[in-house]
Amino acid sequence: GDSVTQMEGPVTLSEEAFLTINCTYTATGYPSLFWYVQYPGEGLQLLLKATKADDKGSNKGFEATYRKETTSFHLEKGSVQVSDSAVYFCALSSNDYKLSFGAGTTVTVRA
Amino acid sequence: NAGVTQNPKFQVLKTGQSMTLQCAQDMNHNSMYWYRQDPGMGLRLIYYSASEGTTDKGEVPNGYNVSRLNKREFSLRLESAAPSQTSVYFCASSDAQAGQGNHFGDGTRLSIL
Numbered sequence: 001g002d003s004v005t006q007m008e009g010p011v012t013l014s015e016e017a018f019l020t021i022n023c024t025y026t027a028t029g030y031p032s033l034f035w036y037v038q039y040p041g042e043g044l045q046l047l048l049k050a051t052k053a054d055d056k057g058s059n060k061g062f063e064a065t066y067r068k069e070t071t072s073f074h075l076e077k078g079s080v081q082v083s084d085s086a087v088y089f090c091a092l093s094s095n096d097y098k099l100s101f102g103a104g105t106t107v108t109v110r111a
Numbered sequence: 112n113a114g115v116t117q118n119p120k121f122q123v124l125k126t127g128q129s130m131t132l133q134c135a136q137d138m139n140h141n142s143m144y145w146y147r148q149d150p151g152m153g154l155r156l157i158y159y160s161a162s163e164g165t166t167d168k169g170e171v172p173n174g175y176n177v178s179r180l181n182k183r184e185f186s187l188r189l190e191s192a193a194p195s196q197t198s199v200y201f202c203a204s205s206d207a208q209a210g211q212g213n214h215f216g217d218g219t220r221l222s223i224l
Binding site for chain 2: 004045046098099
């Protein structure tokens with residue numbers, strides 16, 4: 001079945017540091033891939049997505065590229081801010097109505 | 112812009128009690144979902160409704176029932192709560208297919224003693 005594996009946290013960074021969160025997946029067919037972000041006490045928000053191989057999703061300075069050959073969708077940001085502290089989830093959809101999520105990575109950015 | 116609204120936001124139950132979690136969306140989405148979030152496990156799909164009048168089991172449906180009351184509302188019921196159902200529950204909606212991304216509510220934090 002479908003599954004998503006993302007790097008375990010927690011991750012602690014200083015402001016302006018480079019952030020990478022690794023995500024790999026197993027799926028049938030050609031899934032759509034997503035990154036969601038969850039700020040404390042809130043629900044998940046869609047951060048970015050990619051629907052086919054080599055697509056790059058981007059939003060708020062975050063980027064992720066759909067790599068079919070390595071079945072990966074790593075999240076990157078060049079210069080993080082304190083406001084980027086959150087839990088980040090990688091997810092995929094290869095079925096019309098279902099999303100499969102990774103376990104989440106907690107990121108803390110210190111001033 | 113309400114989006115997806117969940118009620119209540121917090122609840123404490125005793126083992127064996129029943130409860131219904133309410134969810135409503137105002138985006139005219141066809142599909143709605145219930146997830147539970149547990150530490151270290153991400154979100155797991157409990158039930159979903161692809162369209163008004165249909166419901167289907169997700170990954171962890173045991174101990175739950177759902178009702179798609181109309182296009183806007185999708186409720187989750189625990190008939191006899193158990194401590195293993197202590198979790199944060201999220202409702203979500205999407206425009207027809209999950210490939211478009213889910214829109215999430217703020218969650219219901221449920222503790223079962």
